[in-house]
Amino acid sequence: MNKSLKEDIVVIQPIRVPFWRDFKEIFRYRELGFFLIWRDLKLRYKQTILGISWAVLQPFLQMVVLAIFFGRIVNLPSQGVPYPVFVYAGLLPWTFFANAVNACNYAVINNAGLIRKIYFPRLLIPISATGTGLVDFLLAFLLLIVIMLFYHLPLTFGIFGLLPLTILLVLTGLGVGALLSALAVVYRDVRHIVPFLVQLWFFITPVIYPATIISDRFQFLLNLNPMSGIITGFRAIILNQPPDYSALYQSGAIGLLFCLAGVLYFSRKARDFADVV
């Protein structure tokens, strides 16, 4: 037997394998992950005139609409900075999160044919769905810099503080996305609940309003929402203000918990996806 074969021995047994095996498999199949992301990006913008610029246009148009309604008409407070910057700083991470959760949900359905016929680490589905969103996020980030320059906001090295926050954001999005998409396979109803849930989640997250309009007594409730701490953190860094660390730690811990729970639940349920999806 040659050497490469020794690495490719698979034992098939109806027992639960330790979860870190899944991560080993994902690493082995990492090229497929990149291909799935590439496929989704390619298909999404195929046959559109504006192509990939939609990734920037979508959050931009959303910002314009929100700035008119909530900035001008409702006159929501915005911590002393122009409302468009304020809202875009929140929209940027929020859009990533919302897209990740929805994309995971659809990805499992759209790849049902693959799941039924081909073996690959199933976790690659939510991972690549989230990864596709990350590309959009990076493009939308470029627009943020343009907006900051437009409003003459100082661009400092503090912006690198967004890096750990982005990692937390990605893990949270992946966790919630994986959790809901696995639930959606087991309980079909969840599939229809997810878009509604995401919309509801938007309103309990300080995206269009500052976290400070909630009284101090209820701040802890606000920060049970992992996206709350992440978004106020994003905004603080972008606007060059000191972040609320206690909110960040609380939300961060819950976000990581979501990630762990989502990934473990998904990889457990994925073992019989082929029979139920």
Place this chain on the structure above:
Amino acid sequence: MPDYNAIETNKLGKKYRLNKALRPDNLREAVSYFFKSPAQSLANIIHRNYSPSGRELWAIRDVDLQVKGGEVLGIIGKNGAGKSTLLKVLSRVTEASEGRAIVRGRIASLLEIGIGFHPDLTGRENIFLNAALLGMKKAVVKSRFNEIVEFAGVSDFIETQVKKYSNGMFVRLAFAIAVHLDSEIVFIDEVLAVGDTDFQRKCLNKVQALSESGRTVLFVSHNLAAVERLCKRCIVFDQGRIGFDGSTSQALEYYRTNILERVTG
């Protein structure tokens, strides 16, 4: 021929649950089910295979099989006899319910033609995507790209979206990808039924060449002539179990007298 078992199974079985009521699949059912029989739903949560009264179907059971490296094994049997389920369990698409199997080598599995092909992507794009799905490295695909395209006979259409391909071109491309990759084991499930006779002959030759290069092939087909030509050894599936395992000529004989006769007679 290398001397090792590429595939070994021991009492391998796959069970499907037919009675859906025992395992609710939407929230309303789950909730109402929980109140109707809390003990059962708790049991379901704790032990996912628990089903005291649900009807079960063993798609395959007690499968003991050894396939040597480099062997071409024919698998025949009626529809629903368990041929495809065996391939699915071995390729890890679905989980085994009991028993054990050891697979040595990577599997390229052609369970269905063109699975993973996206109609909006071009032939070239689909080759890379499909190969990645079969677990192959991009570098390997690159080095064999021309060979694949030439074998499939789609050189002029490689930058065309596959939705504009004819059925035959589609099948040829999918087959070409699977047999040109460097996996040690190839599963072919009834894919030669499509394509014209010319291409069918080409495929049969290719499968033969694969085995000569030391690849292990599991070949599921209703085309008994093809099985006879390609495989020295053949197993016959009968209601989820291996009814016969031996030389192809005897297997075909067994299949004709014991299984086909039973249906018609």
